[in-house]
Amino acid sequence: MRKSxxxxxxxxxxxGSLGAASAADKLKVGFxxxxxxxxxxxxYQHDLGxxxxxxxxxxxxxxxxxxxxxxxxxxxxxxxxxxxxxxKLIFTTSFGYMDSTLKVAxxxxxxxxxxxxxxxxxxxxxxxxxxxxxxxxIQGLIAAKMSKSGVLGYIGSFPIPEVVSGINxxxxxxxxxxxxxxxxxIWANTWFDPGKEADAAKALIDQGADVIMQHTDSPAAMQIAxxxxxxxxxxxxxxxxxxxxxxxxxxLDTWGPYYIERxxxxxxxxxxxxxxxxxxDSHMFAMAPYTNMPDDVKKMAEDAQAxxxxxxxxxxxxxxxxxxxxxVECKGGDHLDDGQILGMNFYxxxxxxxxxxx
Amino acid sequence: MELVEAxxxxxxxxxxxxxxxxxxxxxxxxxxxxxLGVEGMMIVGAACGFAGAWLTGSIFIGALFGMVAGALMSxxxxxxxxxxxxxxxxxxxxxxxxxxxxxxxIGAGFLxxxxxxxxxxxxxxxxxxxxxxxxxxGEDGFVYFSVALIVGVWWFLYRxxxxxxxxxxxxxxxxxxxxxxxxxxxxTFAVMFGGACAGLAGAYLxxxxxxxxxxxxTAGRGWIALALVVFSSWRPGRLVVGAYxxxxxxxxxxxxxxxxxxxxxxxxxxxxxxxTVLVLVLLSRARSGGSTAxxxxxxxxxxxx
Numbered sequence: 001m002r003k004s005x006x007x008x009x010x011x012x013x014x015x016g017s018l019g020a021a022s023a024a025d026k027l028k029v030g031f032x033x034x035x036x037x038x039x040x041x042x043x044y045q046h047d048l049g050x051x052x053x054x055x056x057x058x059x060x061x062x063x064x065x066x067x068x069x070x071x072x073x074x075x076x077x078x079x080x081x082x083x084x085x086x087x088k089l090i091f092t093t094s095f096g097y098m099d100s101t102l103k104v105a106x107x108x109x110x111x112x113x114x115x116x117x118x119x120x121x122x123x124x125x126x127x128x129x130x131x132x133x134x135x136x137x138i139q140g141l142i143a144a145k146m147s148k149s150g151v152l153g154y155i156g157s158f159p160i161p162e163v164v165s166g167i168n169x170x171x172x173x174x175x176x177x178x179x180x181x182x183x184x185x186i187w188a189n190t191w192f193d194p195g196k197e198a199d200a201a202k203a204l205i206d207q208g209a210d211v212i213m214q215h216t217d218s219p220a221a222m223q224i225a226x227x228x229x230x231x232x233x234x235x236x237x238x239x240x241x242x243x244x245x246x247x248x249x250x251x252l253d254t255w256g257p258y259y260i261e262r263x264x265x266x267x268x269x270x271x272x273x274x275x276x277x278x279x280x281d282s283h284m285f286a287m288a289p290y291t292n293m294p295d296d297v298k299k300m301a302e303d304a305q306a307x308x309x310x311x312x313x314x315x316x317x318x319x320x321x322x323x324x325x326x327x328v329e330c331k332g333g334d335h336l337d338d339g340q341i342l343g344m345n346f347y348x349x350x351x352x353x354x355x356x357x358x
Numbered sequence: 359m360e361l362v363e364a365x366x367x368x369x370x371x372x373x374x375x376x377x378x379x380x381x382x383x384x385x386x387x388x389x390x391x392x393x394l395g396v397e398g399m400m401i402v403g404a405a406c407g408f409a410g411a412w413l414t415g416s417i418f419i420g421a422l423f424g425m426v427a428g429a430l431m432s433x434x435x436x437x438x439x440x441x442x443x444x445x446x447x448x449x450x451x452x453x454x455x456x457x458x459x460x461x462x463x464i465g466a467g468f469l470x471x472x473x474x475x476x477x478x479x480x481x482x483x484x485x486x487x488x489x490x491x492x493x494x495x496g497e498d499g500f501v502y503f504s505v506a507l508i509v510g511v512w513w514f515l516y517r518x519x520x521x522x523x524x525x526x527x528x529x530x531x532x533x534x535x536x537x538x539x540x541x542x543x544x545x546t547f548a549v550m551f552g553g554a555c556a557g558l559a560g561a562y563l564x565x566x567x568x569x570x571x572x573x574x575x576t577a578g579r580g581w582i583a584l585a586l587v588v589f590s591s592w593r594p595g596r597l598v599v600g601a602y603x604x605x606x607x608x609x610x611x612x613x614x615x616x617x618x619x620x621x622x623x624x625x626x627x628x629x630x631x632x633x634t635v636l637v638l639v640l641l642s643r644a645r646s647g648g649s650t651a652x653x654x655x656x657x658x659x660x661x662x663x
């Protein structure tokens with residue numbers, strides 16, 4: 001009796017594992033999002049990338065996503081939950097997931113992880129990010145051409161290197177058009193608070209700025225600029241709907257090609273831990289159509305985009321002069337090297353403001 | 359001069375949702391109920407308000423949707439905390455979490471949509487007066503309503519018999535009950551009034567402030583409204599001062615950054631909260647330790663039958 005029960009159990013287990021095997025024929029890919037997929041910004045774009053992946057490889061893979069996962073201990077639990085559900089490749093899409101991802105990666109060496117915008121890696125954990133400063137440079141050129149008052153308004157989220165390098169790239173570009181261009185910077189101290197972003201845009205416009213740029217996530221600033229008849233740039237996603245007569249262009253996070261490439265590698269068994277920091281040339285981001293500007297400005301922007309894509313133009317071409325008037329050490333030959341840009345903690349000359357914490 | 363006017367206008371706009379939500383919560387708390395779910399009711403009000411305005415094309419109907427949605431949310435709270443005498447703090451927190459979820463669900467159908475925001479009043483000549491013209495005669499309907507609301511609440515609480523009874527419930531529900539007043543029914547109405555106000559305050563954001571809906575767009579304003587009620591020591595007059603003070607600090611710190619004033623922006627962002635703590639300390643000292651809160655605030659009441 002006991003033997004037959006064992007045999008039955010074994011049979012059931014076998015049947016169960018067979019069933020699982022047919023489902024496991026499809027590679028399971030997991031995504032962890034920091035916001036809701038409807039945020040129309042950061043998370044929305046990651047989910048568009050996932051949708052592109054499903055469209056391309058839907059017959060071979062199965063995707064799962066968890067949205068609104070707070071950074072911190074909850075993230076670790078969520079990532080581990082995806083592992084237990086059988087996901088073999090997991091994308092964690094916010095900087096704050098860095099340590100949680102690493103911890104889970106060390107615990108499950110047979111699962112592969114991909115962490116966006118971080119710098120910690122493991123043999124089974126890659127990192128990926130985009131050189132958005134290239135897009136900011138193009139925006140700086142456009143802004144300087146389009147500004148009548150010569151004052152740009154910049155809404156920052158937090159004074160971290162990514163945001164600071166964006167401000168510097170903008171100003172370096174703008175100075176090539178108008179050496180006396182000014183920028184007013186307001187730190188919202190949040191990535192997402194539409195009301196506050198709108199207030200910041202109002203304040204910047206009331207103080208004379210006529211082109212608004214933002215490194216926060218909602219379309220609120222775009223709408224305010226539109227209401228006041230000013231111009232603005234979108235952020236992360238296409239925001240033209242919120243400012244048909246306002247948006248000049250927008251830096252679009254296009255994660256789709258990268259996700260497809262990495263999942264193909266996983267399917268082929270050639271996945272390796274890598275550090276991908278791609279720019280316009282590798283399609284890690286794209287520029288929204290250049291709108292609401294004269295043809296010559298549009299042409300200038302397109303030329304700059306082509307030059308950056310071809311590697312002929314580097315936004316941080318030396319000499320770069322800091323606020324103190326001294327040139328910054330040039331570690332990358334004729335431009336700053338990646339490490340200097342990824343850790344940027346100074347303003348360039350021409351920004352009449354103090355970098356918080358400096 | 360124009361800059362001063364622009365700043366005052368921005369302050370009024372930023373203060374209005376705080377004032378409306380806090381007014382509702384003040385009435386709720388004066389009846390002895392602590393509803394911490396303001397943020398949740400606000401965000402549901404924002405989602406439903408936007409949905410209403412988008413479907414009907416009318417800001418007014420959108421605002422009504424927001425109020426009804428907030429009141430319905432608060433009814434859940436009333437059922438739990440008053441009907442079943444569940445702990446009010448836990449229920450309120452749960453209501454916030456619930457609200458964030460529900461609003462995302464409702465809002466999912468309206469993502470990326472936009473509406474024409476509430477129109478601003480325009481009276482020829484009057485609105486064109488420099489400095490004060492647009493401040494007094496050029497606001498949207500929500501701003502005027504918020505002022506009428508707080509005046510009405512003051513009149514109700516201190517000049518009517520019903521207001522006196524409501525305050526009695528908040529200060530001593532046993533006595534109010536002994537006198538024959540239906541404590542739970544009165545509190546339910548107070549909770550629903552608070553819910554409707556929170557819903558309206560939430561609806562103000564997508565209907566007038568930033569005319570689109572995004573999950574989480576209230577971004578903590580419900581919690582500020584709760585802090586404001588404490589700041590006001592449960593008095594309508596001080597609530598007005600507090601709401602405009604909070605709004606003013608929010609806007610002025612942004613302008614200070616634009617001017618390049620060398621104070622860390624994080625510190626300026628924290629100023630309203632520091633002010634709340636300071637006011638609490640000053641009040642408790644001035645009253646030599648006595649609390650200004652309604653005596654029965656947050657306590658469960660189960661009538662003996």
